[in-house]
Amino acid sequence: xxxxxxxxxxxxxxxxxxxxxxxxxxxxxxxxxxxxxxxxxxxxxxxxxxxxxxxxxxxxxxxxxxxxxxxxxxxxxxxxxxxxxxxxxxxxxxxxxxxxxxxxxxxxxxxxxxxxxxxxxxxxxxxxxxxxxxxxxxxxxxxxxxxxxxxxxxxxxxxxxxxxxxxxxxxxxxxxxxxxxxxxxxxxxxxxxxxxxxxxxxxxxxxxxxxxxxxxxxxxxxxxxxxxxxxxxxxxxxxxxxxxxxx
Amino acid sequence: xxxxxxxxxxxxxxxxxxxxxxxxxxxxxxxxxxxxxxxxxxxxxxxxxxxxxxxxxxxxxxxxxxxxxxxxxxxxxxxxxxxxxxxxxxxxxxxxxxxxxxxxxxxxxxxxxxxxxxxxxxxxxxxxxxxxxxxxxxxxxxxxxxxxxxxxxxxxxxxxxxxxxxxxxxxxxxxxxxxxxxxxxxxxxxxxxxxxxxxxxxxxxxxxxxxxxxxxxxxxxxxxxxxxxxxxxxxxxxxxxxxxxxxxxxxxxxx
Numbered sequence: 001x002x003x004x005x006x007x008x009x010x011x012x013x014x015x016x017x018x019x020x021x022x023x024x025x026x027x028x029x030x031x032x033x034x035x036x037x038x039x040x041x042x043x044x045x046x047x048x049x050x051x052x053x054x055x056x057x058x059x060x061x062x063x064x065x066x067x068x069x070x071x072x073x074x075x076x077x078x079x080x081x082x083x084x085x086x087x088x089x090x091x092x093x094x095x096x097x098x099x100x101x102x103x104x105x106x107x108x109x110x111x112x113x114x115x116x117x118x119x120x121x122x123x124x125x126x127x128x129x130x131x132x133x134x135x136x137x138x139x140x141x142x143x144x145x146x147x148x149x150x151x152x153x154x155x156x157x158x159x160x161x162x163x164x165x166x167x168x169x170x171x172x173x174x175x176x177x178x179x180x181x182x183x184x185x186x187x188x189x190x191x192x193x194x195x196x197x198x199x200x201x202x203x204x205x206x207x208x209x210x211x212x213x214x215x216x217x218x219x220x221x222x223x224x225x226x227x228x229x230x231x232x233x234x235x236x237x238x239x240x241x242x243x244x245x246x247x
Numbered sequence: 248x249x250x251x252x253x254x255x256x257x258x259x260x261x262x263x264x265x266x267x268x269x270x271x272x273x274x275x276x277x278x279x280x281x282x283x284x285x286x287x288x289x290x291x292x293x294x295x296x297x298x299x300x301x302x303x304x305x306x307x308x309x310x311x312x313x314x315x316x317x318x319x320x321x322x323x324x325x326x327x328x329x330x331x332x333x334x335x336x337x338x339x340x341x342x343x344x345x346x347x348x349x350x351x352x353x354x355x356x357x358x359x360x361x362x363x364x365x366x367x368x369x370x371x372x373x374x375x376x377x378x379x380x381x382x383x384x385x386x387x388x389x390x391x392x393x394x395x396x397x398x399x400x401x402x403x404x405x406x407x408x409x410x411x412x413x414x415x416x417x418x419x420x421x422x423x424x425x426x427x428x429x430x431x432x433x434x435x436x437x438x439x440x441x442x443x444x445x446x447x448x449x450x451x452x453x454x455x456x457x458x459x460x461x462x463x464x465x466x467x468x469x470x471x472x473x474x475x476x477x478x479x480x481x482x483x484x485x486x487x488x489x490x491x492x493x494x495x496x497x498x499x500x501x502x
Binding site for chain 2: 138139142143144145146147148149152156157160161164
């Protein structure tokens with residue numbers, strides 16, 4: 001039993017490598033932050049393109065739906081490998097773009113960011129869409145009847161209401177994104193899982209991986225409670241008319 | 248020779264899938280006229296109203312607003328189509344059964360939003376106009392309230408002010424009192440009555456026979472997607488010619 005404990009919970013070993021692992025974990029947070037901003041924007045653009053009305057925009061809708069279906073179906077790991085293993089060799093792309101070293105970050109960081117953005121854009125687009133479709137159709141009709149264009153109605157009437165409906169499901173996507181930031185380890189970006197695996201290979205001790213896991217749990221558990229609270233708040237909003245007090 | 252009709256519908260047809268909802272409807276409405284459209288549910292009266300501002304574009308027939316054909320303009324390109332939409336929506340206001348106020352905006356903001364975004368009025372100008380209109384519908388003390396905090400009747404009056412803020416030539420009312428508690432109906436009808444007295448051209452789909460009898464210049468009774476009978480309220484409501492009208496009025500008055 002003490003052997004098991006030593007393998008997974010060697011606190012001395014954890015202490016020795018604490019700062020190294022924490023620093024690598026900050027790289028996961030950085031990937032998360034950059035992708036979150038990009039994917040939330042890209043997802044909103046996709047969701048809006050998907051809602052464009054009329055025959056004229058059928059190709060746009062078609063493309064958007066195809067994109068979303070495709071990137072929800074393909075494993076993220078494959079997208080990461082396809083980008084990192086292909087883009088650098090496409091010589092028609094300027095070198096600064098195919099092998100990016102922006103903001104002092106190495107190219108695997110950016111390949112990972114790109115892959116996660118492409119995939120999470122598709123997932124967040126679906127969350128936005130659920131929000132947009134939950135806004136009653138009368139809102140769009142009222143806005144259009146007042147002379148607003150489709151875009152104006154979306155921007156000033158529909159989307160502001162849609163985003164108040166979706167924080168809980170969106171936060172779930174973000175939790176998932178934070179965890180998936182570890183996938184960038186497969187293309188040799190030094191984030192927490194890669195560092196912990198190196199330590200495991202050196203010492204045959206799993207405690208560094210356990211420490212990494214603990215960091216994720218520490219960040220994500222409170223977020224899960226936030227999701228619960230957001231759901232409860234929305235429930236309260238729905239039942240408010242029927243005089244049920246949600247304390 | 249009378250002036251150009253404000254609104255003229257010619258042989259309007261509209262289907263939803265297999266169901267033909269409007270089977271050739273002709274109506275002419277003069278400037279300043281108040282027309283009430285009555286009929287059982289499913290008779291096509293709401294669809295007809297929604298055709299007039301192209302929320303439901305008709306499949307056949309023509310709609311003229313001040314003599315301009317808004318169904319078939321001189322061209323048929325997409326720019327042309329959006330020009331016709333702008334033309335209609337800036338002249339025709341609509342008020343809905345379910346109010347459809349913007350819940351994330353205050354009463355005042357509901358009335359200013361389209362003024363600023365569509366008509367390009369300054370914030371100051373839009374606010375003055377909105378305040379004046381909200382006072383006119385009796386809600387001068389509610390300008391900063393969100394719709395959630397207003398009664399149904401108050402919400403509907405905000406909706407009327409919102410439509411009026413665009414300076415429409417014609418106002419459409421789609422069963423605007425049907426979703427209201429009985430004691431709130433009067434305040435909305437009073438607002439509409441004032442509007443009629445000020446000379447607004449109005450097309451009112453309603454079940455309020457009292458209002459129709461008192462305010463309308465003309466009553467149209469629809470059933471099965473066609474106009475069954477039309478004429479001055481005294482004739483249609485007191486002495487209907489058609490059996491179908493008699494039957495409907497009998498059912499409604501029996502309540």
